[in-house]
Amino acid sequence: MDAPLSRSAATTPPATVLAWDLPTRIAKWLLAVLVGLAFASRYCGDGALVWHQWNGLAILVVLVFRVLWGLVGGSTARFSRFLRGPGAVLSYGVAMLRGRPPHFLGHNPAGGWMVIALLGVVGAQALTGLFTTDDIAVYAPLTNVVSDETMARASAWHQQIYPILLLLLGLHVAANLAHSFLGSDNLIAAMITGRKPRGTFADRDPATPGSVARAVGCLVVAIATVFGGIALAGGNPFP
Amino acid sequence: MRLRLAVFAAFASALAATAVMAQSDVIAQREALMKEFGRATRPVGGMLRGGTPFDLAAVQSALDVYARNAKALVPLFPEGSGGGETEALPSIWQKKAEFDGLFDKFAADATAARAAITDEASFKAIFPGVIRTCGTCHDSFRKKS
């Protein structure tokens, strides 16, 4: 799978190239774990939903981080690099149907839009969560700054959006499993190790990682945005 | 003949109108009592989590509202009031005994808790069990609008 980097023989190029920098990978798997926990915490007896709410705030932090990282992060994480027009998506789809899709080091043109869809729907679920109540004793951080009607509508959306999210996640996981185990491109391994076997890629390779300082900066801004934003809006950021 | 028909038609439509009005009336009444549940419970929820300081009087008045409204709510779900602007599920009338039983249990729990809750410790021990019935009932008998 992942051949070790040989440093002694400087003449032979390494067998793998960087595809995803560490902050991108941490954000992706953190998001996967936290979204899983959001469902678990709702259905496994966290009566007061305190855990669910903290978990949801953590999801918002990761989302804001990922959006910032899409602007200033590593090359394969940047939206400007992986979002392509409908023509590119269409020709990728056609190539895939023919069974010979080009390899991409980062997201392929279809996958790139799937990333946006996932981030958007997770974001919508988390944002409506901020205004959600169970009509009994649980009132999320921003319920006290909106009218009862808005609160009721947001609560209803919070219950209507997650089935769409589950559908998208099913597609996401199925597509990645198919690519990794039926196709010739092990995307899952790449998202874990950060590296892909050297090869011919349709996009630029190798990836250039974003700097650690910038990642820390994005994280600080993300935390400040979520908790500061709730506090500024007049809510209680600590459920 | 024609007059009799007209009188009959007017009578029938008046009857239908009152039936519709009575139905929307019943729905409005039960929703108002439920909203009162909500208003009484919200501050107590804050006390449970420790966000707002414990206030025995507020807890007791919430429990009084529970016992009073739970009794008043039972007749407000008559057969046929499941249509229109309501979040009541048809399952209420399929399992009417179970539904009414939840209100009875809720009223009884609230009355018992009213006597048993004397300080913050007993409040934190007893109150969550009382309001668990809200969720139990909503999960099976209230539409997720």
Ligand code: HEM
């Ligand atoms: C359960 C919640 C999950 C969420 C919310 C989620 C979300 C995401 C997001 C937003 C990305 C884009 C990463 C980026 O560009 O920064 C991504 C990529 C990826 N995810 Fe997930 N994911 C989840 C679960 C999974 C699971 C269970 C797998 C394993 C099968 C998986 C495999 C992958 C892979 C391989 C990529 C890289 C795709 C590519 O190469 O284009 N994900 N995921």
Ligand code: HEM
């Ligand atoms: C992407 C992140 C999130 C996911 C996947 C998620 C998922 C869910 C699900 C599946 C439910 C149950 C809905 C039902 O009963 O049908 C729920 C309820 C709830 N969520 Fe979230 N949630 C997220 C974020 C948040 C956030 C950020 C907050 C607030 C800080 C929040 C607050 C609530 C509350 C208060 C309820 C109770 C509503 C009820 O029981 O009727 N959620 N959430």
